[in-house]
Amino acid sequence: MTAVDLARRLPDIATVRALSQSFAVLDAILSPEGYATYAFTSRWGEGEELASMNNGSGDEYSIVFTPAGAFIRGFDHESPMSPFGDDDFGTWPGLIESVPQEFAAQVAEPAFCQYDLTGGLFLAATVCMWRLNGDPAWHTGDIDFPPAPRTDDPDGSTWMFDLLADGTPKAYRAYAADYFEVDVDPANVQHVFEHRPLTTDLVRRINSDTDLAALTETLETIGYPHA
Template identity: 50%
Template sequence: MSVHDVARMLPDPATLRDRCRALAVLDAALVGGPPFTYRFDGRWGPGQELASMDNGAGDQWSIVFAAAGVFVRGFDHESPLSPAGNDSGELWPGLVDTVPEAFAACVREPAFSLDDTLAATVCLWRETGDDRWRHGDVALPADGDDGADFLFGLLTDGTPEAYRDWAEGYYGRPVDLDAVREVFALRPVTPDLLRRLGARRAPEDLAGELARIGYPVRQDPA
């Protein structure tokens, strides 16, 4: 799977936002504390929200949700498309050449950069009102890929089952599928839901992260 496939398989922006929020809530519950693999910041900037992934091994993605639309960048540090993997330190040809002006600031965003160059091997966007995801005219090398498969697989699959399988391998312990389904359905977080997830943090310790995500919370009845 490459950027060409991701562009066909990503859901509409609203559904993508919900999936990103679900991943962030699950990560906040299952991890004992920062750093988190998946995060969602509903207050990232004026009129902007940021979903992000960082696996701690050099691979990342960022998704900016704004009035103008949605901008996606992914970075596989081992991909031959990485700007760190060539002598010029430049982005792969075609990757961002046709990014609309509405997302130009995202391409220059320091938080997404590596030595003043966008850290990206995958780049997509969708302007408000468009009916599909767009990407540049990128030709993949014969000896490697852009990392889109492992970077965005959970977002393109979008099922609780896929997340459960990933989480059990990543965290090395069972994860309750029904509880994961509730989060994917954006049902309010309750102490009971956290108990079934096997949360490593008390409900009150998650309050700040859930507020940042903008995720509903409900207290169990006494």
Template identity: 65%
Template sequence: MNAAELAKRLPSIATVRALSRSFAVLDAILSPDGYAKYAFQSGWGDGAELASMDNGSGDEYSIVFTAVGAFIRGFDHESPMSPYGNEDYALWAGLVESVPDEFAGLLTEPAFCHEGMTEPFLAATVCLWRLNEDPAWRTGDIQFDDDGSGWMFDLLAKGTPEAYCDHARHYFEVPLAVADVRAVFEHRPLDEELVRRVNPSADLAALAGALDTIGYPYANGPA
């Protein structure tokens, strides 16, 4: 699956946002040591929210949600589409040329860039976007190679509690009850009982800071 195929599978902006928040909450519960794979910042800046994935092995993605839509950047460090394959760190032809003006500033966002020989460059092998009025997600009109979309965004594309359970079993090596994961997917407020069912060593009070950053409701949390 490449980005053009992913664009056909991804749900609406609102659903991608809700799923991203759920992934971040569950990962936070399962990794109280701070090594979560998925994260979400509800107050990223200038009214924007940021969902992110970092597998700790050089692969990452960012999804920025703004008042006008959403922008997705993914970077698979082993992809033949990686800018590291070029001496000047040039992006794959067509990857970002069609990005609308509303998201142009994100192409030079420091958080998404790596240091080149003379200046920073966007670390990207995947790029999608969707304005609120767009009927579907969009990509550049490019000749695709293996861009990493197939594995990087598989969980988002599936978007089910069962898929997250598979992720937890492989990444955290723990079994989860589908009903508990579904409760988070439905954005039910977290309580101590649910947290302990997901991770017996986790503590709701200790998670409060992370949940506030994510913007997820919890018992005795902010109204």
């Protein structure tokens, strides 16, 4: 799967936002010490919110929700499409050339960039998608994907965004079992996916080593309701 295929699988902007918040809340409960993979910031910028994924190994994605729509950037550091494979640290041809002007600030966002050998910034991206509020679907650039060595997932879109594309409590439980090595009760995950307010009892059921009070600041950052 490439970003082109992923663009067909992703739900609408509102659903992507809601799922991103749910992932961030569950990760925060399961990893109160700060090793969460998923995060959400409801006050990223003026009228903007940020959903993010960081696996701690150099791979990450960012989804910026703006008044105009949403912009997605993903970076798989082992992808043959990585800017590190280009002498000038340029993005893969076609990746960002057709990004609408409404998301120009996100393409140039320093938080999504890394430094080249001269100290200049370049966009760290192997995946780029966007959707304006009036669009019926997500968009990508006109890209000729590399034929090898990863023809099944050349840009990292499959593994980086699979949880978001699946968007089910079952998929999150499978991720949690693999990453946190815990078996989360399906009803508790469903509670968070439905954006019902967190309670002290629910938090304890998900992770007995933390409590609601300890998560207050994180939940306010995410913008998630709690008792």
